[in-house]
Amino acid sequence: KNQVEQSPQSLIILEGKNCTLQCNYTVSPFSNLRWYKQDTGRGPVSLTIMTFSENTKSNGRYTATLDADTKQSSLHITASQLSDSASYICVVSQNNDMRFGAGTRLTVKP
Amino acid sequence: AAGVIQSPRHLIKEKRETATLKCYPIPRHDTVYWYQQGPGQDPQFLISFYEKMQSDKGSIPDRFSAQQFSDYHSELNMSSLELGDSALYFCASSLMAANTGELFFGEGSRLTVL
Numbered sequence: 119k120n121q122v123e124q125s126p127q128s129l130i131i132l133e134g135k136n137c138t139l140q141c142n143y144t145v146s147p148f149s150n151l152r153w154y155k156q157d158t159g160r161g162p163v164s165l166t167i168m169t170f171s172e173n174t175k176s177n178g179r180y181t182a183t184l185d186a187d188t189k190q191s192s193l194h195i196t197a198s199q200l201s202d203s204a205s206y207i208c209v210v211s212q213n214n215d216m217r218f219g220a221g222t223r224l225t226v227k228p
Numbered sequence: 229a230a231g232v233i234q235s236p237r238h239l240i241k242e243k244r245e246t247a248t249l250k251c252y253p254i255p256r257h258d259t260v261y262w263y264q265q266g267p268g269q270d271p272q273f274l275i276s277f278y279e280k281m282q283s284d285k286g287s288i289p290d291r292f293s294a295q296q297f298s299d300y301h302s303e304l305n306m307s308s309l310e311l312g313d314s315a316l317y318f319c320a321s322s323l324m325a326a327n328t329g330e331l332f333f334g335e336g337s338r339l340t341v342l
Contacts, residue, residue, distance in 0.1 A: 134257070156331070162273055207331060209271070218333040
């Protein structure tokens with residue numbers, strides 16, 4: 119069983135709408151949690167990184183939250199744009215190791 | 229179910245030596261990504277391949293080269309190794325045609341350069 123579970127697997131929304139992606143993890147101990155955006159065939163781009171003591175971090179229209187007690191994180195995208203269409207990957211670090219989620223594929227339609 | 233297989237899992241080399249890492253994607257997957265993660269650092273995207281052709285290039289040093297073979301497995305060749313090349317190298321695969329963007333990562337190959 120994957121230690122990092124993301125949901126939904128895929129999501130289609132209309133341009134301008136908001137959406138929330140979920141990441142649940144069982145990794146312990148926990149160092150930090152990152153959200154990445156990866157365009158198809160391209161490399162990942164870091165959106166946010168949060169440590170155990172942080173519960174929210176914003177980067178423009180992206181806001182990540184973290185509940186270390188329930189081991190859940192979410193990535194909220196506001197006022198979506200066509201260019202937001204990509205995979206969003208949750209990565210949880212455990213000391214020097216990383217555990218990757220499978221990603222959520224977001225498609226933004228006009 | 230078959231996952232992404234990386235080999236070797238651990239590798240120790242001396243400076244100026246060469247090393248080759250292999251990645252076997254999930255069967256039928258046509259896209260492979262390589263990442264490098266140094267100690268305490270973010271993973272760095274190195275290079276990706278789609279249908280045996282390079283699709284994107286990241287921060288891959290000139291001393292490194294990679295290719296994807298006809299059976300879709302990929303190899304990352306590293307020459308003139310430096311101490312700073314010590315890192316965990318991840319490979320991920322996906323099926324471009326599925327358009328789900330779902331990535332499957334291998335366990336990584338840990339390279340130590342002495």
